[in-house]
Amino acid sequence: MYEVRPGQSVELLKELHILTRDGKMNQDSRRKLKQVFHLYQFIEPLLQEIRQQRPDVRLVDHGAGKSYLGFILYDLFFKTLAGGSRIYGIETRAELVQRSRELAQRLDFSGMSFLDLSVADSITSNELPDEVDVVTALHACNTATDDAIRFALAKRSRFIVLVPCCQAEVAAALRKNKGAVLKNPLSELWRHPIHTREFGSHLTNVLRCLQLESHGYQVTVTELVGWEHSMKNELIIARYQGQPRRQPAERLNHMLESLGLTELHERFFTSEQGLSR
Numbered sequence: 001m002y003e004v005r006p007g008q009s010v011e012l013l014k015e016l017h018i019l020t021r022d023g024k025m026n027q028d029s030r031r032k033l034k035q036v037f038h039l040y041q042f043i044e045p046l047l048q049e050i051r052q053q054r055p056d057v058r059l060v061d062h063g064a065g066k067s068y069l070g071f072i073l074y075d076l077f078f079k080t081l082a083g084g085s086r087i088y089g090i091e092t093r094a095e096l097v098q099r100s101r102e103l104a105q106r107l108d109f110s111g112m113s114f115l116d117l118s119v120a121d122s123i124t125s126n127e128l129p130d131e132v133d134v135v136t137a138l139h140a141c142n143t144a145t146d147d148a149i150r151f152a153l154a155k156r157s158r159f160i161v162l163v164p165c166c167q168a169e170v171a172a173a174l175r176k177n178k179g180a181v182l183k184n185p186l187s188e189l190w191r192h193p194i195h196t197r198e199f200g201s202h203l204t205n206v207l208r209c210l211q212l213e214s215h216g217y218q219v220t221v222t223e224l225v226g227w228e229h230s231m232k233n234e235l236i237i238a239r240y241q242g243q244p245r246r247q248p249a250e251r252l253n254h255m256l257e258s259l260g261l262t263e264l265h266e267r268f269f270t271s272e273q274g275l276s277r
């Protein structure tokens with residue numbers, strides 16, 4: 001059972017419908033709440049680590065939706081930070097952006113910005129800083145997670161925290177190119193349509209991890225919450241370690257080639273990476 005923490009805004013919890021107007025836990029919101037607080041436990045140590053090195057923390061949350069995650073992060077961590085620390089919520093649904101702006105104003109959460117932008121467009125938007133510390137994307141739809149990775153690489157984000165949603169692009173490419181890889185006995189892994197979808201989904205996250213590793217990130221993959229709460233519960237946390245690495249890039253390239261997915265090369269490689277097909 002969740003308990004309100006000392007200093008936490010009861011007003012916020014009511015606005016997010018986590019608490020009812022009379023202060024009781026709203027049963028319908030429990031699932032989302034559990035996910036967000038569980039995720040907070042992973043993100044808080046990263047924020048603390050950043051704070052030891054710089055006073056301002058810049059976090060960008062992609063596919064923010066109603067910004068549960070952003071508001072909870074702000075309330076529990078950013079609220080007490082002075083200066084230029086800021087959370088940016090990126091969301092294409094204008095009405096949700098507007099609602100979040102109004103809520104932040106009502107709560108006096110002045111270090112929050114909400115931008116009505118696609119994740120892809122946010123990479124070049126001048127409303128965002130050139131460098132950020134943390135990028136999050138919680139169930140950002142389809143390829144929005146991939147765009148969030150691109151954003152994080154472009155902004156040299158120190159940490160990247162992803163809970164991917166379903167992604168249809170890799171499965172579609174597997175489906176289309178089945179004939180080309182029939183000689184490969186491993187193609188049995190995705191021959192049947194349901195396996196194409198499930199393997200495509202699994203493979204997407206495997207390719208994302210290799211992509212991040214190839215850019216010098218150390219990647220941890222774990223489970224966010226039990227299966228009873230969400231079907232999409234893979235948590236990928238990437239920590240920047242240093243130089244780009246050749247071996248994961250080579251493996252990524254090899255996987256794309258052997259699975260008949262070379263058309264997705266641009267999705268997982270940036271133009272400045274040396275490996276070509």
Ligand SMILES: C[S@@+](CC[C@H](N)C(=O)[O-])C[C@H]1O[C@@H](n2cnc3c(N)ncnc32)[C@H](O)[C@@H]1O
Pocket residue numbers: 062063064065066067068069090091092093096117118119120137138139140141144147165
């Ligand atoms: C499943 S919701 C998750 C919302 C929130 N992160 C959460 O977990 O509660 C996905 C959100 O991503 C937004 N979205 C989808 N594709 C996007 C894109 N390319 N750029 C920005 N937002 C996107 C949708 O409008 C939706 O609000």
